[in-house]
Amino acid sequence: MKAPSFTFLFTLLLTTLSCSSNKSTLLLMGTAPTLVADDYAFTEGPAVAPNGDVYFTDQPNNRIYRWSAETEKVALYMENAGRSNGLYFDHKGNLLACADENFELWQIDNNQEVKVLADGFGQKNFNGPNDLWVDKKGGIYFTDPYYQRDYWTRQAPEMDQQRVYYRSPKGEIKVAADHFIRPNGIIGTKKGKTLYIADIGDKKTYRYEVQKDGRLSERQLFVNMGSDGMTIDENGNLYLTGNGVTIFNPEGEQIGQIPIPQKWTANVTFGGKDRKTLFITAGPAVYTLKLNVSGVK
Numbered sequence: 001m002k003a004p005s006f007t008f009l010f011t012l013l014l015t016t017l018s019c020s021s022n023k024s025t026l027l028l029m030g031t032a033p034t035l036v037a038d039d040y041a042f043t044e045g046p047a048v049a050p051n052g053d054v055y056f057t058d059q060p061n062n063r064i065y066r067w068s069a070e071t072e073k074v075a076l077y078m079e080n081a082g083r084s085n086g087l088y089f090d091h092k093g094n095l096l097a098c099a100d101e102n103f104e105l106w107q108i109d110n111n112q113e114v115k116v117l118a119d120g121f122g123q124k125n126f127n128g129p130n131d132l133w134v135d136k137k138g139g140i141y142f143t144d145p146y147y148q149r150d151y152w153t154r155q156a157p158e159m160d161q162q163r164v165y166y167r168s169p170k171g172e173i174k175v176a177a178d179h180f181i182r183p184n185g186i187i188g189t190k191k192g193k194t195l196y197i198a199d200i201g202d203k204k205t206y207r208y209e210v211q212k213d214g215r216l217s218e219r220q221l222f223v224n225m226g227s228d229g230m231t232i233d234e235n236g237n238l239y240l241t242g243n244g245v246t247i248f249n250p251e252g253e254q255i256g257q258i259p260i261p262q263k264w265t266a267n268v269t270f271g272g273k274d275r276k277t278l279f280i281t282a283g284p285a286v287y288t289l290k291l292n293v294s295g296v297k
Contacts, residue, residue, distance in 0.1 A: 047087035086131035100128035200226035229267025270295020
């Protein structure tokens with residue numbers, strides 16, 4: 001008997017989800033993710049540009065690539081990219097990068113000129129900035145877990161804790177949240193009033209209310225699942241990664257699961273001109289999936 005195809009299993013899963021959930025309409029269009037390319041070492045950090053293009057990293061090869069919303073093709077954007085991991089666009093169209101080669105936060109302008117926005121805290125190097133989100137004022141929240149890299153000479157962290165930091169629009173760096181085992185994925189809501197942070201080391205994702213001065217409220221457990229990266233749609237549903245992509249509504253109820261052939265799904269964002277294309281990085285591959293809901297612009 002021939003083994004069932006991935007497309008068949010994917011469609012079966014969607015049918016099961018649509019029948020089992022009466023609290024949310026199914027978000028997916030019913031087709032399997034489309035493989036864009038699978039010739040990278042490890043893909044990460046997808047970020048959508050104002051025109052809908054998606055930029056992502058191949059960290060082991062020290063490169064940033066661009067997926068075109070117009071042609072749906074991928075082209076090399078930048079080499080010697082600081083071993084960048086997470087990416088995000090600021091309100092001026094600059095590409096921000098968690099460049100953990102030298103434990104820095106970068107700003108990359110349209111001419112690929114690099115400005116270092118942060119390189120440490122308390123006279124110590126960061127562990128290795130990993131993922132980030134920009135608030136309405138232009139302040140930057142970024143996670144700082146420790147993952148030992150083979151391109152580092154150091155063999156131990158300089159800091160005792162793995163935290164989340166906030167860089168204010170004036171350039172001040174302060175601790176936004178701590179008491180994590182290993183913080184990783186981070187994303188805020190459309191209005192910027194709620195921030196989600198995943199502690200992948202503790203297999204939990206937390207929710208915080210964002211104060212006017214950038215401070216975060218006491219954390220609230222959102223779901224008992226960590227995440228490498230995450231994104232959010234216009235309805236406030238949260239997309240977590242790891243084993244495929246798992247979708248939760250704002251109440252923390254699972255409403256969807258997107259299986260991916262690779263063993264690990266690292267990160268996810270919404271791209272395309274209408275922001276209805278889910279862009280997924282998964283080990284050596286990147287995928288796209290058309291949805292009937294858009295991401296936060």
